[in-house]
Amino acid sequence: MIELPRTLVFSPRANDTSHVLASVAHRRGLLTEHLTGWGVPEGFLVGGPAHLYAGPLFADAVAADLGIGLLEPPDDWLTGLPREAVRREIRMLTMAEAWTLRAPAFLKPPNDKSFPARVYLEGAQLPGPDAVDSDTPVLASDPVRFTVEFRLHVIDGEIVTGAQYAIEGDLDIEPLAGHEAEQQILGFARDVLQESADKLPSAVVVDVGLIAEGDGKPAPAVIEANAAWASGHYAADPERVLDVVLRAAGPMTEIGERDRTFLRPAAQRVD
Incomplete structure (x- = not known):
């Protein structure tokens, strides 16, 4: 039986990450489709299994028609982390x-x-x-000041790539690989994920940063967790980012029992 190629679907609103992911998907032999309206056109066919990269509102509008399940972190994940992990x-x-x-x-x-x-x-x-x-x-x-902020792309509790995206609240993009804070950020995030990965979907984005504390020594803290299918890649490795996106927004038929707890309700139509 011939296996049809997978298709990565994008919203009409293109951005840097969608351009990069489309290029990587093509290199892998995936098809790509950029929808032109806020819905799946009548008669639209993607052939093989479909995946999605889009903002939340657009994803809610098309996911069910494309047979896609969207994985996202629970609303209250941050509130369940210990104080030393969030520092606020x-x-x-x-x-x-x-x-x-x-x-x-x-x-x-x-x-x-x-x-x-x-x-x-x-x-x-x-x-x-x-x-x-x-x-x-x-x-x-509580309002806090993150001096540096990083995005980490995670599969099965393991950090596969990451990037700096802000300094003092302003956009400032650099790869995490080779960054002066790389080991501090990775060590901290791995400890957090070791304790809480079972409370997150198998593919997710986690943002962490450094907070300037009273002694002037920056301390790492979790900022938030986000749905990978709607998150920017910044300077992270596009190949690894695509791995996370494909897992986070793929065919409902391929979503395992563990991840069904993390399906975005708004995208699952009730007819």
Whole structure:
């Protein structure tokens, strides 16, 4: 029986990572399809198994029609990590609760872009009920200053590649390989994953950074975990990034029992 080639599907909104992944996919013999609208066209066929790289809203619109399961970290993964791994107080709130905050906090939606992730001086600065549902989950954390931030691409609890993406909050891209903080970041992240990898999907992105503490010595901390199928690669090894994306957003029929716990609900249509 002839095995049809796999297809990596992209949204209409191209970016640096989609261009890079398309190039790597072609070298591997995969097909690529860039959809032109917010949906799967009638009669659209991908042939073999399909995978996806796209933002959350577009992924929700097309994943079920393409037979793709999207793996993402649980909303509350950060809140279950020990204090020494995050170095700040983190709580899971609803948007209704976040609206009542009267002190500065870093607020973000765990796995989508329903409102901008940033420090809000109070909850009243958040989008109102006309823009965001009151039961939308919100991660609230103490404001801290990450001096350097890194993205790590993970498969089966192992870090396969990574990159620096910011310094003092500004975009600043460098490979992790050869970075002066490489061993510190990898050692810290491996310890965190050893304790918590079973609470994450088998393919995921984890962001970590260095926090300037009172003694002036930078300390590593977990920033967040993200869905690999919607994350930028920055200066990470594209081959390894593609490995993670293909696992994180692939055919539902190939998703193992362990990973079914981490399927994104919004992308699974209920007819």
